[in-house]
Amino acid sequence: MTREGWIRLVVVAAAVAALEIACRTGWIPTTVVIPPSAMATSLYDILVSGTHWGDILVSLRSVAAAGVLAIGLGFLVGAVIHALPPVRSAAEPLLASYYAVPTFMFYPVFIILFGVGSAAIVAIAVLLAIVAMISATLIGLDRIPRVLGKTALIMRMGPVERAFRISLPAAMPYLFTGVKLAVAYAFIGVIASEFILSGAGMGYAIAYAYNNFNNREMYGLMLLIVVLVTIVNTALDAVDRRLQARLRR
Amino acid sequence: MKSVLGPAAVLAVLLLAWEVLHLAVANTGLPSPLATLMQLVVLLGEAEFWAHASQTAQAFAAAVVLSTVGGIALGILLGMNRTAGTVSEPILVNLYSLPKVTLYPVVLLIFGLGISARIAFGIMHGMIPLTLFTMNAILQMKPVYRRSAAVMGLTPWQTSVSVVLPAILPEVITGARLGVSLCLLGVLIGEMFASRNGLGYMVMHAMERGDMPTVLAVALLLAIVALLVNAALLALDRAWRH
Numbered sequence: 001m002t003r004e005g006w007i008r009l010v011v012v013a014a015a016v017a018a019l020e021i022a023c024r025t026g027w028i029p030t031t032v033v034i035p036p037s038a039m040a041t042s043l044y045d046i047l048v049s050g051t052h053w054g055d056i057l058v059s060l061r062s063v064a065a066a067g068v069l070a071i072g073l074g075f076l077v078g079a080v081i082h083a084l085p086p087v088r089s090a091a092e093p094l095l096a097s098y099y100a101v102p103t104f105m106f107y108p109v110f111i112i113l114f115g116v117g118s119a120a121i122v123a124i125a126v127l128l129a130i131v132a133m134i135s136a137t138l139i140g141l142d143r144i145p146r147v148l149g150k151t152a153l154i155m156r157m158g159p160v161e162r163a164f165r166i167s168l169p170a171a172m173p174y175l176f177t178g179v180k181l182a183v184a185y186a187f188i189g190v191i192a193s194e195f196i197l198s199g200a201g202m203g204y205a206i207a208y209a210y211n212n213f214n215n216r217e218m219y220g221l222m223l224l225i226v227v228l229v230t231i232v233n234t235a236l237d238a239v240d241r242r243l244q245a246r247l248r249r
Numbered sequence: 250m251k252s253v254l255g256p257a258a259v260l261a262v263l264l265l266a267w268e269v270l271h272l273a274v275a276n277t278g279l280p281s282p283l284a285t286l287m288q289l290v291v292l293l294g295e296a297e298f299w300a301h302a303s304q305t306a307q308a309f310a311a312a313v314v315l316s317t318v319g320g321i322a323l324g325i326l327l328g329m330n331r332t333a334g335t336v337s338e339p340i341l342v343n344l345y346s347l348p349k350v351t352l353y354p355v356v357l358l359i360f361g362l363g364i365s366a367r368i369a370f371g372i373m374h375g376m377i378p379l380t381l382f383t384m385n386a387i388l389q390m391k392p393v394y395r396r397s398a399a400v401m402g403l404t405p406w407q408t409s410v411s412v413v414l415p416a417i418l419p420e421v422i423t424g425a426r427l428g429v430s431l432c433l434l435g436v437l438i439g440e441m442f443a444s445r446n447g448l449g450y451m452v453m454h455a456m457e458r459g460d461m462p463t464v465l466a467v468a469l470l471l472a473i474v475a476l477l478v479n480a481a482l483l484a485l486d487r488a489w490r491h
Contacts, residue, residue, distance in 0.1 A: 091256075101476060104438060109461070109464055112279075206354065207442070210357070222351050
């Protein structure tokens with residue numbers, strides 16, 4: 001590990017230790033925040049007793065569905081827009097300012113349309129995630145070096161072979177950045193909509209525990225989400241870095 | 250002119266798709282664009298709507314001011330030292346992509362159920378991108394700027410205000426654009442959960458009554474306001490880049 005990596009570890013550990021001490025000495029009352037060690041044991045109990053596996057699976061299934069839909073549809077829409085320059089120049093200003101709009105406010109609209117359940121949750125998560133993938137696809141297809149297209153011509157490749165052996169690998173680093181963002185947005189969309197209004201899932205379980213003053217379980221679940229999302233993001237980020245490094249070779 | 254025509258055409262297509270969808274689902278509750286617009290006009294004439302809107306506006310304004318000041322200050326602090334920057338960047342990036350809504354109960358437990366919880370939640374959303382952009386802008390700043398500041402014997406405070414801040418202004422504006430829209434999102438999500446006022450509450454309340462025109466009208470209004478704020482900051486960005 002690099003020197004910065006060690007310092008980072010020490011900083012995070014010191015922050016956790018400070019919180020632990022502040023909670024244990026009663027400087028922060030346990031009705032507000034419970035000590036990190038208690039959060040960890042609560043998380044362990046949750047995982048061993050199996051009371052929340054149903055919620056965990058519901059959330060992960062929604063995230064997976066939203067992620068796959070956003071990445072697939074986003075790539076498709078991106079590829080189509082890229083092939084039609086007039087449509088692209090018309091749509092681009094809207095795509096650029098899309099994330100300024102609080103899209104999440106349309107979640108109640110989907111609830112009225114689809115009812116409370118995973119359909120509304122997946123729909124809003126796809127809406128949040130898809131534009132990141134569309135933008136990444138446009139950038140990726142733009143950055144394919146022209147010489148590669150000429151190479152495909154010389155080798156007399158058909159359109160399908162050209163797409164799979166030239167265009168996709170060449171655009172991959174940019175596409176993967178879109179994948180990474182889409183997954184992060186899918187997580188945010190799913191957990192947030194479960195938290196605001198739903199009947200199952202990790203976000204719902206946290207809201208339920210909060211409403212019932214069950215701090216111990218609430219913090220255990222929070223730790224679970226923070227750890228889970230951190231692991232997923234770090235893994236995707238590692239792949240992303242490796243692909244980006246390939247670009248600079 | 251052409252740059253306006255294209256997006257206008259896309260918007261027209263979107264409106265048309267909305268109208269078609271409205272006709273397709275018929276009575277299941279998706280009002281037409283016209284009905285939504287009319288509901289919006291009705292809402293704009295109601296005192297209750299303005300009471301909710303002013304709650305949201307107050308929380309949003311406070312969150313924007315505090316997160317801008319805090320984000321720039323923290324970004325400068327971390328960016329002045331290369332080690333501090335490289336140490337904190339992955340932590341900040343991870344915090345940025347975390348579903349912060351999971352942490353909202355903690356904010357509620359600390360700040361109570363009032364407007365301050367929503368302001369704090371807005372700051373949580375808006376401050377991180379600004380910190381990241383400010384920090385990276387300073388780390389990538391030409392070293393000659395800082396050397397000249399050292400040669401002129403400026404104090405750290407003078408260096409920040411008269412050398413660093415003007416040099417990184419474009420990136421700060423870009424970060425602020427992202428931060429402002431996230432502040433609005435944070436405040437609204439805060440209002441949607443465990444709140445009795447604000448536009449977020451109004452939307453949730455209308456949904457519980459199945460009052461779809463109000464839900465759509467408020468969501469649409471917020472989208473338009475967000476786009477206008479974004480466009481204003483974008484114009485500022487362009488004006489200061491030259």
